[in-house]
Amino acid sequence: xxxxxxxxxxxxxxxxxxxxxxxxxxxxxxxxxxxxxxxxxxxxxxxxxxxxxxxxxxxxxxxxxxxxxxxxxxxxxxxxxxxxxxxxxxxxxxxxxxxxxxxxxxxxxxxxxxxxxxxxxxxxxxxxxxxxxxxxxxxxxxxxxxxxxxxxxxxxxxxxxxxxxxxxxxxxxxxxxxxxxxxxxxxxxxxxxxxxxxxxxxxxxxxxxxxxxxxxxxxxxxxxxxxxxxxxxxxxxxxxxxxxxxxxxxxxxxxxxxxxxxxxxxxxxxxxxxxxxxxxxxxxxxxxxxxxxxxxxxxxxxxxxxxxxxxxxxxxxxxxxxxxxxxxxxxxxxxxxxxxxxxxxxxxxxxxxxxxxxxxxxxxxxxxxxxxxxxxxxxxxxxxxxxxxxxxxxxxxxxxxxxxxxxxxxxxxxxxxxxxxxxxxxxxxxxxxxxxxxxxxxxxxxxxxxxxxxxxxxxx
Amino acid sequence: xxxxxxxxxxxxxxxxxxxxxxxxxxxxxxxxxxxxxxxxxxxxxxxxxxxxxxxxxxxxxxxxxxxxxxxxxxxxxxxxxxxxxxxxxxxxxxxxxxxxxxxxxxxxxxxxxxxxxxxxxxxxxxxxxxxxxxxxxxxxxxxxxxxxxxxxxxxxxxxxxxxxxxxxxxxxxxxxxxxxxxxxxxxxxxxxxxxxxxxxxxxxxxx
Numbered sequence: 026x027x028x029x030x031x032x033x034x035x036x037x038x039x040x041x042x043x044x045x046x047x048x049x050x051x052x053x054x055x056x057x058x059x060x061x062x063x064x065x066x067x068x069x070x071x072x073x074x075x076x077x078x079x080x081x082x083x084x085x086x087x088x089x090x091x092x093x094x095x096x097x098x099x100x101x102x103x104x105x106x107x108x109x110x111x112x113x114x115x116x117x118x119x120x121x122x123x124x125x126x127x128x129x130x131x132x133x134x135x136x137x138x139x140x141x142x143x144x145x146x147x148x149x150x151x152x153x154x155x156x157x158x159x160x161x162x163x164x165x166x167x168x169x170x171x172x173x174x175x176x177x178x179x180x181x182x183x184x185x186x187x188x189x190x191x192x193x194x195x196x197x198x199x200x201x202x203x204x205x206x207x208x209x210x211x212x213x214x215x216x217x218x219x220x221x222x223x224x225x226x227x228x229x230x231x232x233x234x235x236x237x238x239x240x241x242x243x244x245x246x247x248x249x250x251x252x253x254x255x256x257x258x259x260x261x262x263x264x265x266x267x268x269x270x271x272x273x274x275x276x277x278x279x280x281x282x283x284x285x286x287x288x289x290x291x292x293x294x295x296x297x298x299x300x301x302x303x304x305x306x307x308x309x310x311x312x313x314x315x316x317x318x319x320x321x322x323x324x325x326x327x328x329x330x331x332x333x334x335x336x337x338x339x340x341x342x343x344x345x346x347x348x349x350x351x352x353x354x355x356x357x358x359x360x361x362x363x364x365x366x367x368x369x370x371x372x373x374x375x376x377x378x379x380x381x382x383x384x385x386x387x388x389x390x391x392x393x394x395x396x397x398x399x400x401x402x403x404x405x406x407x408x409x410x411x412x413x414x415x416x417x418x419x420x421x422x423x424x425x426x427x428x429x430x431x432x433x434x435x436x437x438x439x440x441x442x443x444x445x446x447x448x449x450x451x452x453x454x455x456x457x458x459x460x461x462x463x464x465x466x467x468x469x470x471x472x473x474x475x476x477x478x479x480x481x482x483x484x485x
Numbered sequence: 486x487x488x489x490x491x492x493x494x495x496x497x498x499x500x501x502x503x504x505x506x507x508x509x510x511x512x513x514x515x516x517x518x519x520x521x522x523x524x525x526x527x528x529x530x531x532x533x534x535x536x537x538x539x540x541x542x543x544x545x546x547x548x549x550x551x552x553x554x555x556x557x558x559x560x561x562x563x564x565x566x567x568x569x570x571x572x573x574x575x576x577x578x579x580x581x582x583x584x585x586x587x588x589x590x591x592x593x594x595x596x597x598x599x600x601x602x603x604x605x606x607x608x609x610x611x612x613x614x615x616x617x618x619x620x621x622x623x624x625x626x627x628x629x630x631x632x633x634x635x636x637x638x639x640x641x642x643x644x645x646x647x648x649x650x651x652x653x654x655x656x657x658x659x660x661x662x663x664x665x666x667x668x669x670x671x672x673x674x675x676x677x678x679x680x681x682x683x684x685x686x687x688x689x690x691x692x
Contacts, residue, residue, distance in 0.1 A: 041573055042594075043571070044572060044585055044588075045575055045576065045591070046571050046572060046573050046575055046576030046577075046587060046588075046591060047571060047591045047594065047595075048564075048569040048570065048571045048574075048591070049569070049570045049571055049572070049597045050569055050570070051569070051594065051598050054598050054602075055594055055597075055598050056599060058598065080601075080610050081601050081604050081608070082605055082609075083605070084601065084602065084605050085601070085602055085604060085605010085606045085607070085608055085609050085634075086605065086606070086609045087611060088553075088556070088602065088606060088634055089553050089557075089606060089630070089631050089634050090559065090609075091609075092552055092553040092556040092557075093549045093550075093552060093553045093630070094549065094552065095545050095548040095549060095552070097552045097556075098524050098528070098548050098551065098552050099554045101517075101521040101524065101552075102521065102524065102525055102528075105521050105525065136498060141630045153676065157676070178652055277532070278532050281528060281548065282528045282532050284528075285524065285525045285527075285528030285529050285532075286528070286529055286532060289525055289529045290527045306515065306518075308516060308518075309518025309519065309521065309522065310511070310514055310515055310518055312518055312521060313514045313515065313517035313521065313555065313558065313559045313562075314514060314559050314562060314563050314566070314568055315513070315568075316517065316521065316555050316556065316559065317517065317555075317556065317557070317558070317559030317560050317562065317568075318559075318563050318568050318569055318570060319562045320555070320556030320557070321556075321560055321563070321569060322569075322570060323556075324556070327486070357637065370572060370574050371572055372570055374570065374573070375570040375571075405573040412507075432574070434676055437675075437676040438676035440676075441676045478565065
């Protein structure tokens, strides 16, 4: 058997292990260990004992050496921002401010919900939790003024999905690490698509409310004084997003420093809001647990990647993909479609970490390789630009799966909070937003310039 | 995805072991949280300091020591609560002995990998001790962070042994809710729990 054949069999076993519920980090580590052993024993002709020892020594270094990087400090700080944000009292303040500013348009409370969820989701980085929070804050208010139940629930479920693109975004950092792309450029690149998604959601809410007057009547009667008075409470959100963008864009600090500064702002606001030690401890425990989970996945997958490098499976897959006799764009569509299917059953971080080591080199190869110029490339972008653009699209796709059956978590959480709304209602209410998102992804694919404009400004 | 755990306890030896180990795991996890907080302060200090011309000496060195510590300190705590990502759509549909067998197999394989990692990471740390390896800028010794890995992997292996034994017992008795292991919740239960925990935060924050 050739190393490629062995690696295909092992990849099959890996998929099987994941399907039967083995923890992904450990399933990838196991296959990586077995794979490295086969390489040393059969390709390098070591005797079994020696091959095993060499394997143990190689994999034993990976958990430490791959996490000893300054830029990875972003992950725990971004996560900490999220957990502290609850104590900083940002959610209600944000919704109140948005309500007073945009409540007067058709579907006004829905529009307010979209902007408030977008802001809070961005800072907390947690889609599902955002939907849970706003199901409690926004849905009662919407129902009070006569909103359609499904419509209200759909807005909240869909709004939570805006978490992953607007900075700070932990999932974009993870993408950057696995694909060795620029963290700063990715974080900047996410801003415009994330913001545009929010605008499209808002436009959709207004359009639907205008077309069907029963869906969501406007609420008005707020004075300019009241509007401005509502603003200060929501400022920390803008501060965090602004700090991260300006720090990276202006080169005032590394992405890690920007993340730390963002966390510090939320920390200070939370203290000012009367956060106690018990609450801080709770936030630290949750943040540490989530960090441990993500880092374990990262090194587990990197053990597998180390093996893949020896076996050259990504190279073979990339070669096969780029030899296909069909337009590159069509191949790309199939890859993205596979993500939609996978995303219906798997959590976004797990899905990306598991697949990117193979799909990312394939996409780069599809475009013409690592050193291709924009003019000679298939997709009209340099390799560096493709890595940013593909990252944004894949992450957007992964979020989209949070509002699709069968396990669209955002929809379940909204139904979980509201006993009077069924999961089916929420899925139905969220479906217009799903369609809008598909259109957004299509636009981002057709016009990569939307994604690349901001990062191009700093890379010159 | 099982994000939160749901562990039953009773007075049995296994459950007491589980609860005592959980205390240690919780302490280590909190330590990881405190290191995160420290990273935040140091990085902010570095920005402010640099502005006035005095950046934190050895900033990168501290970060490179802190991040691996955050990465590893919570690993066993996370396993106790069933927090490591997996796809539970298939196991979630199983029940009784079939389920316990699948879980048993999973944790047994994890224990095997962890044993390999204990050896490998110890080897990595021992080399740093023997060679006196240190960081580039301010010569911090690297072994204290490196040695956390074999230590935490050892604690994880104790945790996994508890899980192996608990699943074996469940396999034997065929009971539906064994002690000392994270029980699977379906999507609705999980999200409901998440919603409740977030609601708790909101109410506390609102006070």
